[in-house]
Amino acid sequence: MFQNDYFTESELACRCCGKNYFKEETLKRLIRVRKRFAKPMIINSGYRCxxxxxxxxxxxxxxTGxxxxVQVALGRAYRLIQIAQEEGFTGIGVKQKGQFKSRFLHLDDLEPILSERTRPTIWSY
Ligand SMILES: [Zn+2]
Ligand SMILES: [Zn+2]
Structure with missing residues (x-):
């Protein structure tokens, strides 16, 4: 993973083994989102083995990497969905129930052919 000012290797690596096959193109997209969001983005899960x-x-x-x-709620979640769509994230999962620390948005930029669902799409979990 390339060095950048916004996300660390350990934030995006697998939580169980530290392997990190996060895709460069997706990271670049994520950085574009982070710059526009202009707030910290707490990554709960990135690459998983x-x-x-x-x-x-x-x-x-x-x-797939x-x-x-992202742990985010309320107005920031609303804004993040908007920016993520504009920057080309095509899969958006919404978990916005319960305590703020357990509210998340899933963002992915899978191509339709690689995904089990079609893209673009949105779901709740
Ligand atoms: Zn692992
Ligand atoms: Zn997810």
Missing amino acids: LVHNARLNATMTHA QAVD
């Missing part, structure tokens, strides 16, 4: 992904019983989006989950 296959083992970790299977343990979470999740779809493959994070294992093209997805992040």
Whole structure:
């Protein structure tokens, strides 16, 4: 992963093993979003290895290195969805129930052919 002023290697690496196959193009997109958002973006999950992904019983989006989950709520979540769409994130998952620290947005830029769902799309989880 290339050095940048906004996201660290460990923020985007797999939480279980530290491997990081986060895609460069997605990182560049994420940095564009972060610059416009102009606030810290707390990354809860970036790249996930296959083992970790299977343990979470999740779809493959994070294992492609093209997805992040950001801890964000209320007006900032509203704004982040808008910027993410404008910058070309095509998969948006919305988890906005309960305590603020457990509210997230999932953002990915999967191409339709690589995703289990079509793109662009939005869902709640
Ligand atoms: Zn792992
Ligand atoms: Zn996610």
